[in-house]
Amino acid sequence: MEYVRRIVDQVLDRxxxxxxxxxxxGPKGCGKTRTAKERCSTVIEFQDEEKRDGYLAVADxxxxxxxxxxxPILFDEWQDAVKIWGAIRKDCDxxxxxxxxxxxxxxxxxxxxxxxxxxxxxxxxxMFPMSLYETGESNGSVSLSKIxxxxxxxxxxxxxxxxxxxxxxxxxxxxxxxxxxxxxxEAKLEIAKDYFRQIYQKDIIAIDGVRRNPExxxxxxxxxxxxxxxxxxxxxxxxDVKATQNTTDKTLFSxxxxxxxxxxxxxxxxxxxxxxxxxxxxxxxxxxxxxPSIGIAALGISPRYFNNDLDLFGHVFENLVLRDLLVYxxxxxxxxxxxxxxxxxxxxxxYQNSDGKYALIEIKVGANKxxxxxxxxxxxxxxxxxxxxxxxxxxxxxxxxYREPSALIVICGTAPMAFTTENGVKVIPIxxxxx
Numbered sequence: 001m002e003y004v005r006r007i008v009d010q011v012l013d014r015x016x017x018x019x020x021x022x023x024x025x026g027p028k029g030c031g032k033t034r035t036a037k038e039r040c041s042t043v044i045e046f047q048d049e050e051k052r053d054g055y056l057a058v059a060d061x062x063x064x065x066x067x068x069x070x071x072p073i074l075f076d077e078w079q080d081a082v083k084i085w086g087a088i089r090k091d092c093d094x095x096x097x098x099x100x101x102x103x104x105x106x107x108x109x110x111x112x113x114x115x116x117x118x119x120x121x122x123x124x125x126x127m128f129p130m131s132l133y134e135t136g137e138s139n140g141s142v143s144l145s146k147i148x149x150x151x152x153x154x155x156x157x158x159x160x161x162x163x164x165x166x167x168x169x170x171x172x173x174x175x176x177x178x179x180x181x182x183x184x185x186e187a188k189l190e191i192a193k194d195y196f197r198q199i200y201q202k203d204i205i206a207i208d209g210v211r212r213n214p215e216x217x218x219x220x221x222x223x224x225x226x227x228x229x230x231x232x233x234x235x236x237x238x239x240d241v242k243a244t245q246n247t248t249d250k251t252l253f254s255x256x257x258x259x260x261x262x263x264x265x266x267x268x269x270x271x272x273x274x275x276x277x278x279x280x281x282x283x284x285x286x287x288x289x290x291x292p293s294i295g296i297a298a299l300g301i302s303p304r305y306f307n308n309d310l311d312l313f314g315h316v317f318e319n320l321v322l323r324d325l326l327v328y329x330x331x332x333x334x335x336x337x338x339x340x341x342x343x344x345x346x347x348x349x350x351y352q353n354s355d356g357k358y359a360l361i362e363i364k365v366g367a368n369k370x371x372x373x374x375x376x377x378x379x380x381x382x383x384x385x386x387x388x389x390x391x392x393x394x395x396x397x398x399x400x401x402y403r404e405p406s407a408l409i410v411i412c413g414t415a416p417m418a419f420t421t422e423n424g425v426k427v428i429p430i431x432x433x434x435x
Contacts, residue, residue: 016100026127092121129175140434162431174293192293225295271337
C-alpha cells in the first residue's frame with residue numbers, strides 16, 4: 001500500500017535536523033513503524049523470524065556492529081535488544097554533528113528501563129492515530145494554523161461533503177492506518193474492536209509483567225467510555241467500576257496509569273488566560289480516548305446505534321475532534337486545553353500556540369447548534385475584555401490583563417459550508433479541517 005504522508009512527518013522533518021536519534025512512541029497500530037521506514041535506508045526488525053536470532057546475537061555481544069549499516073537506520077521492536085539503546089547513545093556522544101541517523105520504534109505494551117535516558121541525544125516523538133484529514137474524510141481546505149497566523153485568511157464558501165452517517169462510521173472505525181488497506185467497511189470496524197480486546201486481555205499485563213485483572217480493566221475502560229469528553233470526577237468513574245468489581249481506589253488509579261502509558265486514555269488540561277495563575281492546576285481535566293473508536297468498542301455499539309442516540313454521539317464527536325486537534329497542534333508546537341468555570345463560561349477546546357496566541361473553540365455536531373456556540377464564545381471574549389477594562393482603570397497600579405483570543409471557532413459536524421458570522425466567529429465543518 002502506498003504510504004500516506006502523515007502530519008507528524010512535519011515534526012520529524014524538524015527533529016531529524018536537530019537530533020541524532022528519534023524514538024517514536026504512541027498507541028499500538030498508529031503507524032509508527034511504517035512512518036519511520038519511509039525515512040530509513042536500513043531496517044532492522046528484531047521480530048523478523050528469519051533474521052531475529054542473528055540480530056539478537058549481535059545486539060547482545062557487540063551492538064555497535066549494527067550501527068555500521070547504511071544510515072538512517074530503523075531499529076524496530078528495539079526493546080527486544082535493549083543494549084542497542086546504549087550503543088546509539090554512545091554513538092550520538094561520539095558524533096554530535098551527525099543528525100537524523102537513527103530511528104527507534106517498539107511495542108507500546110512493553111515498558112523498558114534503560115540504564116541511560118538518552119536526554120539530548122535520543123529525542124522522543126509522540127504519534128497519534130490518523131486525523132480525518134489523513135484518512136480522507138476531511139478535504140483539508142481550511143487550515144487551522146493559517147486561521148491563527150493570518151487575520152485576512154478567507155474561509156468563506158469552502159464546502160464539505162461529509163455526512164453525519166459518514167462521521168458515525170469514521171468514529172467507530174478510528175484513525176488506524178490498517179483500515180486503509182481494507183475495502184470492507186465491516187472489516188474496518190473490526191480493527192478497533194480487536195485493539196480493545198488486546199488492551200484489556202494482554203497489554204495491561206505485557207507492559208511490565210504484573211498480573212492484572214482483565215475484567216477490571218475492561219470495566220474501567222467501559223466507564224471511561226461512558227464519560228468520554230467530560231470532566232467527570234474520578235470518584236464517579238470508580239463508582240461505575242465498583243458496582244460490579246470488588247476493588248479499591250488505589251488499584252483503579254494504578255490501572256489508569258497503565259492505560260495512560262499504553263496511550264489508550266488521555267486527560268486534556270484546563271486552560272487559564274493568565275499563564276502564572278493556579279486556576280488550571282485546580283481545574284478538572286477532560287477525559288478522552290487517544291482514539292474514540294476504543295471507547296466505542298468498549299461500549300459495544302455500532303455506527304447504526306447513533307441514529308437513535310445523538311446525545312452520546314455529541315461526546316464521541318467531541319473526542320474525535322479533540323484527537324484531530326491534538327494531531328494538528330503537535331505539528332505546530334501548540335497545545336490543546338479546555339476551559340470551564342463556575343459562572344458557566346466554557347470552551348470545549350483552547351488551541352494555544354507557543355507564541356501565546358490562542359483560539360477558543362466550541363465543538364458541535366449539528367448546524368442548528370451554531371448560534372448557541374457563537375453566543376457562548378462571544379460571551380467568553382466579552383468577559384475577557386471587561387476584565388481588561390477594569391484592570392486598567394487605575395493607571396498607576398494596573399492589574400494584570402488577559403490576552404484576547406486570536407480567533408473564535410465553531411467546529412461543526414454537519415455544517416455544509418465554512419463561513420464567518422457577522423460577529424467574526426469562524427464556523428468550520430470538520431470535513432474541511434486540517435492543520
